[in-house]
Structures are given as C-alpha cells and as structure tokens.
Amino acid sequence: MPGPDRLSPLQRLWDYATPLRRKAVVAAVFSILNKIFDVLPEVLIGVAIDIVVAREESFLARLGLTSPGQQLAVLAFITFLIWLLESITEYGALVRWRNLAQQLQHALRMDGVRHIQKLSLSWYEKQNSGRLLSILNDDVNQVERFLNEGTHKFIQLFVSSLLVSAVFFYLSPLVAVFALLPIPLILYGGFRFRGRLAGRYAAVREAASMLGARLSGIITGVVTIRAAVAEDEQVQLVHESSQNYIETNRQAIALSSAFVPIIRMSVLAGFLFTLVLGGWQTLQGELSPAAYTVLVFLTQRLLWPFTAFGELLDLFERSMASAKRTLDLITAPVGIIDPPQTQALGRSRGALRFQAVDFAYADAPPLLKNFNLDIQPGEFIGLVGPTGAGKSTIIKLLLRFYDPTRGQVLIDDIPLTQLSQKELRRNIGYVGQDVFLLDTSIRQNLKMGKPELPDERLWEALDIAAARDFVAQMPEGLDTSIGERGQRLSGGQRQRLTIARGILGDPPILIFDEATSAVDNETEEVIQRSLQKLAHQRTLIVIAHRLSTIRHADRILVLADGQVMESGKHEELLQTNGLYARLWKIQTGTNT
Numbered sequence: 001m002p003g004p005d006r007l008s009p010l011q012r013l014w015d016y017a018t019p020l021r022r023k024a025v026v027a028a029v030f031s032i033l034n035k036i037f038d039v040l041p042e043v044l045i046g047v048a049i050d051i052v053v054a055r056e057e058s059f060l061a062r063l064g065l066t067s068p069g070q071q072l073a074v075l076a077f078i079t080f081l082i083w084l085l086e087s088i089t090e091y092g093a094l095v096r097w098r099n100l101a102q103q104l105q106h107a108l109r110m111d112g113v114r115h116i117q118k119l120s121l122s123w124y125e126k127q128n129s130g131r132l133l134s135i136l137n138d139d140v141n142q143v144e145r146f147l148n149e150g151t152h153k154f155i156q157l158f159v160s161s162l163l164v165s166a167v168f169f170y171l172s173p174l175v176a177v178f179a180l181l182p183i184p185l186i187l188y189g190g191f192r193f194r195g196r197l198a199g200r201y202a203a204v205r206e207a208a209s210m211l212g213a214r215l216s217g218i219i220t221g222v223v224t225i226r227a228a229v230a231e232d233e234q235v236q237l238v239h240e241s242s243q244n245y246i247e248t249n250r251q252a253i254a255l256s257s258a259f260v261p262i263i264r265m266s267v268l269a270g271f272l273f274t275l276v277l278g279g280w281q282t283l284q285g286e287l288s289p290a291a292y293t294v295l296v297f298l299t300q301r302l303l304w305p306f307t308a309f310g311e312l313l314d315l316f317e318r319s320m321a322s323a324k325r326t327l328d329l330i331t332a333p334v335g336i337i338d339p340p341q342t343q344a345l346g347r348s349r350g351a352l353r354f355q356a357v358d359f360a361y362a363d364a365p366p367l368l369k370n371f372n373l374d375i376q377p378g379e380f381i382g383l384v385g386p387t388g389a390g391k392s393t394i395i396k397l398l399l400r401f402y403d404p405t406r407g408q409v410l411i412d413d414i415p416l417t418q419l420s421q422k423e424l425r426r427n428i429g430y431v432g433q434d435v436f437l438l439d440t441s442i443r444q445n446l447k448m449g450k451p452e453l454p455d456e457r458l459w460e461a462l463d464i465a466a467a468r469d470f471v472a473q474m475p476e477g478l479d480t481s482i483g484e485r486g487q488r489l490s491g492g493q494r495q496r497l498t499i500a501r502g503i504l505g506d507p508p509i510l511i512f513d514e515a516t517s518a519v520d521n522e523t524e525e526v527i528q529r530s531l532q533k534l535a536h537q538r539t540l541i542v543i544a545h546r547l548s549t550i551r552h553a554d555r556i557l558v559l560a561d562g563q564v565m566e567s568g569k570h571e572e573l574l575q576t577n578g579l580y581a582r583l584w585k586i587q588t589g590t591n592t
Contacts, residue, residue, distance in 0.1 A: 009321075010323075012327050013143070016108075016330075017104055017107075020100060020107075023096065024100060026096060027097045027100055030089050030096060031097075031151075031152050032159050034086060034092075034156070035155075035156040035160050036159070037083075038156075042294060043167065044075060044078065044079055097148060100147060101144045101147035104144065104147055105144035108143060108330070109137075109140045111330050112135065112136050112326060112329050115329065116132065116329070118334045120334070120336050121401045121402060123332060130209060130211075130212035130213025130214065131210075131212065131213055132329075134208055134209040135329050136326075138205075139323075140322070140326055142318055143319050143322050145315070145319065146315050147319075149315065150315045150316055157308075157312070160305060161183065167294065167298060168298065171295060172286075172291070174277060175273070175274055175278045175281065175287075178270075178274075178277055179274045179277075179299055181273070182267065182269050183270075186263055186266050186309060200248070201252055203248045203251075203252075204245070204252055204318075205321050205322060205325055207248040210241050211241040211242055214238045217234075218234050218238060271299050274295050274296060275299075278296065336402070338420050342419055342420045342423070345419055345424065347427065348508045349377045349412050350376075350538055350539030351377050351411065351412050352374075352375040352398065352411055352509070352539065353374050353409070353410040353411075354374075354394070354407070355407050355409070355410065356408075357372070357407035357409065358370065358371070358407055359397060359402065359404050360405055367393055368404075368562040369563070371394075371407070371563065373394075373557070377539055378537070379539055379540075379554050380540045380553045380555075381539075381540065381541045381555055381557065382555070382557065383556075383557050383559060384544060384547060384556060385560050385565075389559040389562070390559050391513075391543045392543065395543065398541075400416045400417075400421055400424060403416075411424065426505075427507055427508055428507055428510075429503050429504070431498050431501075431502035431510075432498070433513050435498050436485070436498070437494060439481075439482075439483060439484040440481065441478065441480060441481055442471055443458065443478040443479060445482070445486075445501065446458050446478075446497070446501050449505075453505065458478060461501070461503050462500045464499075465497070465499040470493055482497075506538075508539065509538060509539045509540075511542075512542040512543065512544075512549075514543055514544065514545060528549060528552070547570075547587055554569070555568065556573055556580065558573070558579050558580045566579060
C-alpha cells in the first residue's frame, strides 16, 4: 500500500475523513436528487407544448388523460410537486454539506493543534510561526470552502451531464452526438489546466505563509522595531513578501482565467449544433416541436454549467494544495515517543543521573561527550558556564525534549525512555528564561495544566515568587486580564508569575533556567531565600548567569565544552581560582 506522500491530496483527505463518510454520502444523495428535480422542469415544458399542440394525441393522452384540461391540471400538480421537492432537497444538500465542511474544518484544525504539541523541538527549529498559523487557519479554511461550495456543484455537474445526455439520446441520437461533442474537449482541457494549476497554487500557499510570518514578526516585535528605528525597513520587508504573494497569485490567475472563455466557445458550439440540427430535423418531421423545445432548453442546462467548471477546478486545486499542507502537518513524524509499555513512576524521589551521554543537535558537532552526572534527592544544584557550554541542553534532555544520541538519562534509576512523557513532566516544575503567558487572567495562567488547584495554593506560590503584593493590588486580583504575552505587566512581574506557576503542584524536581534574569536585585534576594526553603524539600536545579542566585547551592557545576570542568560549593570554587572564580570576580567588579 502506498505511503501518504504517494497518495493524491484528495485520496488522503478522503482517508482522513473516514468518520464523516456516511454524512458525505447522505449529502451527496441530496445533491443528486436535487439535480434530478432541477432538470425535470425543462422536460415538463416540452410536455406542456405537447399538450397544446397534440391535444388528444399528446403523451399524457396516451396515459389515459384524454382531456387537455385534465392534462394541464395534472401537469400543474406535477410541476408544483417537483419544484417543492427541488426546494426541499436543495435545502437538505446545502445544510448537510455546510455542516460537514464545518466538522471537517474543526477536525483538521484540532488534530493539527494536538499533533504539533507532540512534535519534537528539533522539528520546531525548522519551522516558523507564521507558516504554522497559515496552515492551521488559512489552509484549513480553504479546505472547508471547497467542501462547502465545490463538492455540491461538482456532483450536480456530473449528474446533470448524465441525465441530460440520456434525454438527448432518447429524443435524437444525432443531435446528442454533436451537442455533447464539446464535453470531452472541456474535460480534457480542464484536467490539463488542473495539472499546471497545482504547482502554481502550491507556490501561492507558500508565499502566503511567508507573508504571514512577516506580519507575525512585525506585530510581536513592535517594541524592538521601534526602538531600533527600523519601521521603514520592516515595512519594506512586508512589502516584498506581499509583492511576492501578488506575483505568484497573478501567475495562477492568468492561467485559470484563460479557461472560462475557452469553455464558453465550446458551449456555443454545442448550442449551435442543437439549434441547427434539431431545427432541421423538426422541419423534416423527424422531431416533434415539443422534443425540439426540450433539446434547446436542455442544451443550455447541460453545457452552461460547464462555464463554472474552470472556477470549480480553480477552487479544487487551491483546496488540494491546502489539504496537502494541512495533512502533511498532521502526519509529521513524532520524534520523541512513549514506549508501548511504560513503567510507573508515581511521585519521584528526585534522583537524577546522566550516564555516558553523548548529544549533538542536527547538523552540528557533538555538544555533550561522555557526560556523566549524579544528582541526589533534595540536592540544590547550580549550573554555570559560558554560552554554548550545554547547560540548557542538559535540561532539555532531562525533560525529554530530546533523546541522547548515546547513553541514557535516568530518574529514580528508571531510564526516561521507559516512562510516559506526561508522567515524567508532572514530576518536574520548569521555569524558563523565555516568559510565556496566555492572554487571559492571572488565575488561568497560574493554573495552566493544573486546573484543580484551589486559590489558597495559588497565593502560596505567589508568596514564594514574591508576587503576592502586586497581584493583590491588581484591579481584579487573580481575575485580572494581563494581555497578550502578559504585556500589561512589567518584565519582572511576568517573570515572577512564571516562577509561581512553575512551583505550583508541589513538583519533586524544580528547574530554573535563568528564571531571575528579569527581576531586580531586591526581588532576586527574596526569591533566593524562597529557593533555599524549597531546596530542602525537593531537588532543585538552577541555571544562572547571575552567580548570586546560586551561591547557596549544595553543589555548583561549571560547564565548558560539554563537560563538568569544576564542581563544589561557592566558597570552594572561589578558593580554586578557576573559571568560576573568574566569573565571580567579573560580576562583583573585583576582577582587574
């Protein structure tokens, strides 16, 4: 069986939508019935003319209705019934297709959001937020648009062609052959255009992604851009991306727009064949006036919808390009996976061990080489060292955002690869240097991942993070909305809220990655005292460039080139007069 990348986007979408197939079939049945009832009024026009011209010898008279008045009355009732059924089936088809489109749109977006939560950090390093937003919003909406508008029309076009063709061949095979002659040409041209459009619309979606990334950057980085007086430069970059989007769209539009005039000429040819050949047969007595009238009306009903064929193909190709990007996202391979059978961890003791660990980022030289480290339960560990020494990498391995290329990381003597990632991370409280806050209330930000916690626990965590006072002074306290990324708070306030969030839930292991970098000295001192209290109750790992944060640690590890170069307490490391001592002297101003 071919892999997903070998299947067409339509086949992949059909396979994905398996739970919705029954609803799609029901909607398609309504579309088919609607088109049947939609075509019948043209046939009834011929019946009406037959009644007026042939009277007692009409088609209905042969069914037993000899009186023209009776025939007209029956025809009126049938006409009313058909129009009523046409309206009912059209309503049923449109409602079902639109509801189905909404359900598929929701499923694609939610599956996309759920899946990207599982993808490894190495995958994220190759993406940009603008592209992901474009897929989860614009591309998903484009797929919904096709299902909402295009599928119903495609089905009706196909059914109309079959029904009208059958009537044509019944009334006049000769006229049918010439009237239907343009259809194969239209289909051939349409599929030729489709192949050329597919590549152009893939380029359009990529250009839209790049434009989205530019716009996202200019909005989120507004403070930095203004401070650097780079507004005009950024506007120019957006202008270039927008022009590229316009150009790629222009190329697709130029091709798709040429299709409709060609179809119109094909429709005209078919209509002229019917008009001339059918009229000649009528004059020769080979075709009744009623049948000729039906053929003329049905020619337009048959061929004119094909003028929308180009637009439908255009919509289809746009949607398939979007479907491919969306399904590629949903099926992106998950790098870090749980084992089929996981070991139970429960509440960890806080014992950690790195055993002969090697690690390298993709396309980069090894960062950790035969790295070994034992951390005892309840130990307060400080990690320092120059940029690129491997400090944050150690934390990422511990949280299993990455797996070692060799060796293993253990918690309570259990390899991380044998644990559920969720159970592992529930035992670890993490406060990073990159502050992330939701555009919601303080309470909801603190309760992220822990919705069951009572307010008392929130205030306790705010106390430890030296954040109680400023939260209590907020207009609505814990219910105060803090804006996107916490922009209504100062940098120090945002940092303290993330610290409070990290220590909530009483995790047995706490990790602080430059967590006090944005707070003032007085607040840092308060947090330091809190950390000392926490350190007696759980394992604490703190990465710090400000060495004052970790001077009371049980053990300070000085990293360089992926190895532990020095290890000891603050006073011991100062006496060795090594790298740590030099860093301390620089920060305290005693280095000459």
